[in-house]
Amino acid sequence: MTTSNKTNIATPNEPSNIWKPEDHIPPELKESFGLLSKSTPANYVINFLHIIEQLKIQKRTGWLDHNINDCESIADHMYRMGVTCMLLKTPGINRDACVRIALVHDMAESLVGDITPHDSIKKAEKHRREFDTIKYITEKLVEPYNKEAAKQIEEDWLAYENISSPEARFVKDIDKFELLVQCFAYEKRYGKTDLQQFWGAVKSIKTDEVKSWAQDLLKQREEFFSKQK
Numbered sequence: 658m659t660t661s662n663k664t665n666i667a668t669p670n671e672p673s674n675i676w677k678p679e680d681h682i683p684p685e686l687k688e689s690f691g692l693l694s695k696s697t698p699a700n701y702v703i704n705f706l707h708i709i710e711q712l713k714i715q716k717r718t719g720w721l722d723h724n725i726n727d728c729e730s731i732a733d734h735m736y737r738m739g740v741t742c743m744l745l746k747t748p749g750i751n752r753d754a755c756v757r758i759a760l761v762h763d764m765a766e767s768l769v770g771d772i773t774p775h776d777s778i779k780k781a782e783k784h785r786r787e788f789d790t791i792k793y794i795t796e797k798l799v800e801p802y803n804k805e806a807a808k809q810i811e812e813d814w815l816a817y818e819n820i821s822s823p824e825a826r827f828v829k830d831i832d833k834f835e836l837l838v839q840c841f842a843y844e845k846r847y848g849k850t851d852l853q854q855f856w857g858a859v860k861s862i863k864t865d866e867v868k869s870w871a872q873d874l875l876k877q878r879e880e881f882f883s884k885q886k
């Protein structure tokens with residue numbers, strides 16, 4: 658288990674009511690956060706970008722846990738999901754909403770860290786930390802600058818969390834599909850043979866369009882590995 662992404666995960670015996678977003682602001686930002694109320698409107702934008710930088714810095718835990726140290730960041734994952742949403746051609750789906758949801762769905766990981774399904778943290782506690790963080794970021798940094806944007810980010814994040822719209826369903830599927838495309842890339846690039854557990858994600862893909870992508874990906878993977886024998 659790596660340390661870099663796990664600093665935000667409470668030790669199993671730490672009472673869950675201790676974790677708060679404000680306690681996980683990177684130390685170098687604490688001073689500028691303290692001056693927010695006395696600052697120019699642009700300073701809210703600047704500090705928001707400092708928080709979002711944490712998504713560019715933090716690598717994805719699932720790969721680090723499998724000793725792939727030269728791996729993608731959380732931001733890399735969300736960016737590729739965003740552009741993948743632009744390709745959707747299922748009639749009636751609002752692609753722009755899908756792109757927005759993709760770009761905010763893991764935003765809370767900037768302070769919470771990237772928790773994998775194999776980490777010991779309970780689902781409810783993960784949700785609490787992430788929702789508290791989304792509220793913290795939107796209320797403290799976005800709302801003072803743009804109230805509408807703050808509302809949109811929280812709405813889009815909750816839509817993904819609750820899979821409460823057809824667009825959120827597609828983004829959930831693309832979250833898994835993007836992971837699998839990356840997984841196959843690492844299997845080929847680094848000769849990884851211990852990533853089989855990630856492929857269980859195929860069964861969580863529900864929409865016909867993304868399912869068809871996943872079927873093709875599985876076929877490519879099968880052909881690749883059969884040639885290896």
Ligand SMILES: Nc1nc2c(ncn2[C@H]2C[C@H](O)[C@@H](COP(=O)(O)O)O2)c(=O)[nH]1
Nearest residue numbers: 717718719763771772773774775854855
């Ligand atoms: N060890 C595993 N890690 C996994 C698996 N499926 C996803 N993950 C990782 C990928 C990310 O690092 C993290 C959460 O991803 P989100 O995009 O959902 O925030 O979990 C797996 O099967 N094994």
Ligand SMILES: [Mn+2]
Nearest residue numbers: 734762763832
């Ligand atoms: Mn994700």
